[in-house]
Every structure is written in C-alpha cells, then in structure tokens.
Amino acid sequence: MPKSGLRDRLARWLGGRALAEAEAQARRAGDRLREALDLLPEGIVFLDADGRYILWNKRYAEIYHRSADLFSSQARLADTLRMGVTRGDYPDAVGREEEWLAARLEKLKNPSGERHEQRLSDGRWLMIEERRTADGGVIGLRVDITEMKRQAAALEDALHRAEVASRAKTEFVADMSHELRTPLNGVMGLIHALERTELTGEQRGLVDEILGSARQLDRLVGGLLDYGDAAQEADLAPPAPIHDAEAPPLRILAADDNPTNRRVLELMLGAAGAEVVSVENGAQAVEAWRSGGFDLVLMDLRMPVMDGLDAIRAIRAAEPPGLPRAPIIVISANTSPQDVEISAAAGADRHIGKPIRAEALFEAIGGVLAS
Incomplete structure (x- = not known):
C-alpha cells in the first residue's frame, strides 16, 4: 500500500477516535450538568x-x-x-x-x-x-413558597387578632369609664345641692369628706377615661409600619449570595410593608450602605468578594461619630455560641439562624429597632 494511503487511513482513524472521545466527553459533561x-x-x-x-x-x-x-x-x-x-x-x-x-x-x-x-x-x-x-x-x-405563604397568613392573622383584642380592651375601658362617671356625676351634684342647705357643723364636715372622696374618685375615673379615649384614637390610626405619611416604610438592606435566600427575605419583608434592597456580597452591601437611606441591615456571613464580618466592620468603621449606629442583624447557618460572639465582636446587634423563620426575623427586627 502506498505510504500516502496509509497516512490517510491513519488520519481517518485518529480523527474518528478523537470524535468519539469528544462525544464521550460531551455526554459526561451533560450527565454532570443534569446531576x-x-x-x-x-x-x-x-x-x-x-x-x-x-x-x-x-x-x-x-x-x-x-x-x-x-x-x-x-x-x-x-x-x-x-x-x-x-x-x-x-x-x-x-x-x-x-x-x-x-x-x-x-x-x-x-x-x-x-x-x-x-x-x-x-x-x-x-x-x-x-x-x-x-x-x-x-x-x-x-x-x-407554600410555607412562606402560610407563615405570612399566620402573621397577618396574629396581627389582626392582636388588633381586635386591643380594640376590645380600649372599648371596655372607655365603656367602664363612662358607666362610672354617670353615677359619679350624680353623687357630685347631690353633694353640691346638699351644701346649699342648712347643715350642722358635724353634717358639713361629713359632706366635705364625702366631697373630697368623690373628687378623688372623679380624678381617677377621668384619667381612666382619658386613657381609654387616647388608646382608642391610636387604634383607629393606620399601623405605623405601613405606608403612613408620618411613618414611612422601613427601608432594609439585605446581603446574601444565595438568590433564593434573597427572595425569601424580599417576600417576608415585602408582605410586612418594608422596602428591601438586595445585594449578593459584602462589598456591594458596604457600597449600598454608603449611599445612605437604610434603617436596617441584614447580613449573611459567608459571601464571595467580601464576607459578612468584613462588611460589618467596614460599615462600623465608616459610621459618622456621634450619630446613632445602623442596626445590623446577622442571618447565618452558623449559629454556635462562638459564631454569635464573633459576629457581635465585628459589630452585629443580633444573630439569627437559617432557615429563616418569619417569627424570629420580625422579633429580631423589632428588638434592634426598639433599642
């Protein structure tokens, strides 16, 4: 066989083998992708x-x-x-x-x-x-998001029941105050009418004592009535966290490299009326925080580019002296006492664990804002 023919056959064989190997690699890559x-x-x-x-x-x-x-x-x-x-x-x-x-x-x-x-x-x-x-x-x-929907509904139901209970309490206080004041006014009126009659010295002393006690009771009932009316007015006002003219919605910065975790936070907090800005690493969190306007920071710990601890330290270092510092809550799968201590040392105010529960999240937010 001529050498050129042998070379051609060898080239075809090598080419076929290379093609078969490439196809096998492609299949393996496809299998890995599916896995x-x-x-x-x-x-x-x-x-x-x-x-x-x-x-x-x-x-x-x-x-x-x-x-x-x-x-x-x-x-x-x-x-x-x-x-x-x-x-x-x-x-x-x-x-x-x-x-x-x-x-x-x-x-x-x-x-x-x-x-x-x-x-x-x-x-x-x-x-x-x-x-x-x-x-x-x-x-x-x-x-x-079925469980998240369930938690949001449970939270809404709890808030509704708390509002109903609060309204019932204030209405009860107001009703009782009015019911007490009605006979008390009668007592006061009769005492004043009695004062205008001819009384012995002993009788006038008794009337003065009765009048003093009635005035003290009137002050107590008046204070109770004022409390009931004020509480009732507060209950009739729109809830402060929801888009109220005097209480704008909470603006929260959330940093987490996992897109699903970011969506969970957005859904939970959005359902409560908060405005959420999400970023995927600590460097973006620091940059976003520098732009200002955030009431609260939620920080994951393990993130690319800059981790959560370094981001917290950077925020604390950049805070203007003399002004209230930004509330920062760490949200992490690492919840050992040592992890909590390390995040606190970096400057975090709270440390809650994953998976995120709505009750724990809102309790932590309420705690840092109240303090």
Missing part, C-alpha cells in the same frame, strides 16, 4: 426559542407531577399550560381560562425576569421567574 441540576432545591427548566422543552430537573418534574408525563423535546410549555388549564390544575384560571392562559403566555413570550406567583390545585404556591437565554430560549425557575 447538578437534580441536586438543586428549586425547579429548573430550559426551553428553546420555540418554547419546546430542552432540559428540566427532578424538582421541576416533582412540582408539576400532574403534567410531567407531557414533558418531551417535541412538546411546548404552552401546550402543557393549556392542558393544565383543561385539567383544572390552576384554580385562578377557573371561569376565565382563555384570559388566564393569554396572560401567562404573554409572560412566557417576554421573560423579563419579573417574579410572579402561581397557585396549584393541590393548594401549593409557586414563585416563578423566567429569563431569556443568549440563544433566544428561556430558563425558568420555580420555588415552592
């Missing part, structure tokens, strides 16, 4: 430019388990949504199916990254975020 996606706690889906499924993780299939049988590279998310509406998977679409579907498809067509909520027929709530990819497709994120 990594399956480990995420959020549902992830990738769509092509025509809205067809390219890739989805295990959590996404679990969230939409009623529709998982429809997922394939030949199917479009729009068709799955339409089938879900027909099945009754989306309670908010019942009775307005075409309107709901048109609004949902418009969001899918223009994925701006704006978050919106979706209620499922089994009672779960999802937070949805969708963005355009470089090749014209869509990447979608699904986060189950």
Whole structure:
C-alpha cells in the first residue's frame, strides 16, 4: 500500500477516535450538568426559542407531577399550560381560562425576569421567574413558597387578632369609664345641692369628706377615661409600619449570595410593608450602605468578594461619630455560641439562624429597632 494511503487511513482513524472521545466527553459533561441540576432545591427548566422543552430537573418534574408525563423535546410549555388549564390544575384560571392562559403566555413570550406567583390545585404556591437565554430560549425557575405563604397568613392573622383584642380592651375601658362617671356625676351634684342647705357643723364636715372622696374618685375615673379615649384614637390610626405619611416604610438592606435566600427575605419583608434592597456580597452591601437611606441591615456571613464580618466592620468603621449606629442583624447557618460572639465582636446587634423563620426575623427586627 502506498505510504500516502496509509497516512490517510491513519488520519481517518485518529480523527474518528478523537470524535468519539469528544462525544464521550460531551455526554459526561451533560450527565454532570443534569446531576447538578437534580441536586438543586428549586425547579429548573430550559426551553428553546420555540418554547419546546430542552432540559428540566427532578424538582421541576416533582412540582408539576400532574403534567410531567407531557414533558418531551417535541412538546411546548404552552401546550402543557393549556392542558393544565383543561385539567383544572390552576384554580385562578377557573371561569376565565382563555384570559388566564393569554396572560401567562404573554409572560412566557417576554421573560423579563419579573417574579410572579402561581397557585396549584393541590393548594401549593409557586414563585416563578423566567429569563431569556443568549440563544433566544428561556430558563425558568420555580420555588415552592407554600410555607412562606402560610407563615405570612399566620402573621397577618396574629396581627389582626392582636388588633381586635386591643380594640376590645380600649372599648371596655372607655365603656367602664363612662358607666362610672354617670353615677359619679350624680353623687357630685347631690353633694353640691346638699351644701346649699342648712347643715350642722358635724353634717358639713361629713359632706366635705364625702366631697373630697368623690373628687378623688372623679380624678381617677377621668384619667381612666382619658386613657381609654387616647388608646382608642391610636387604634383607629393606620399601623405605623405601613405606608403612613408620618411613618414611612422601613427601608432594609439585605446581603446574601444565595438568590433564593434573597427572595425569601424580599417576600417576608415585602408582605410586612418594608422596602428591601438586595445585594449578593459584602462589598456591594458596604457600597449600598454608603449611599445612605437604610434603617436596617441584614447580613449573611459567608459571601464571595467580601464576607459578612468584613462588611460589618467596614460599615462600623465608616459610621459618622456621634450619630446613632445602623442596626445590623446577622442571618447565618452558623449559629454556635462562638459564631454569635464573633459576629457581635465585628459589630452585629443580633444573630439569627437559617432557615429563616418569619417569627424570629420580625422579633429580631423589632428588638434592634426598639433599642
């Protein structure tokens, strides 16, 4: 065989082997990507430019388990949504199916990254975020916020019950005050009428004693009545933390490198009427704080670029002398006594643990603001 023919065969063999190796590496990379996606706690889906499924993780299939049988590279998310509406998977679409579907498809067509909520027929709530990819497709994120919704509802219910109890107390005090003052006024009037009659010295002394006691009782009842009226007026005023002209909403800076944790804080605090500015590392937190206007700082500890402890130290070092210092609450998965001591030494006012509970968060915020 001529040498040139041997070289050609060898080149083809080497080329085929290189191609096979490249394909094998691509398969391994794809397997690793799918394995990594399956480990995420959020549902992830990738769509092509025509809205067809390219890739989805295990959590996404679990969230939409009623529709998982429809997922394939030949199917479009729009068709799955339409089938879900027909099945009754989306309670908010019942009775307005075409309107709901048109609004949902418009969001899918223009994925701006704006978050919106979706209620499922089994009672779960999802937070949805969708963005355009470089090749014209869509990447979608699904986060189950059912527990957060439950906590927010429980908090709202607790606040409502506290308000009702407060109103009942002030109404009771006011009613009792008025009920006491009515007969007391009668007693005072009779005493004054008695004073104008002819009395013996002993009788006038008794009347003076009765009048002194009645005046003391009148002062006590008057104070009780004033308290009841003032408390009732306070109860009728709008709650201070909610957009009131004299009490603007709390402005909070939240630093956490995990986007899901940032969304949790935004949802919790947003439901309470606070304005939240989120950043993803300590350096951004310091820069944002320098711009001013924040009533409170929530700081994660382990973050890239600059960690939370260094960010707290930088904020404390930059605070103007003589002015009240910024309240800083550390929110971290590290909650040992040593971790709490270290964050306090850096300048933190409170240290609460993850996963974040609404009750603990609001208790800590109330504590640092009160102090």
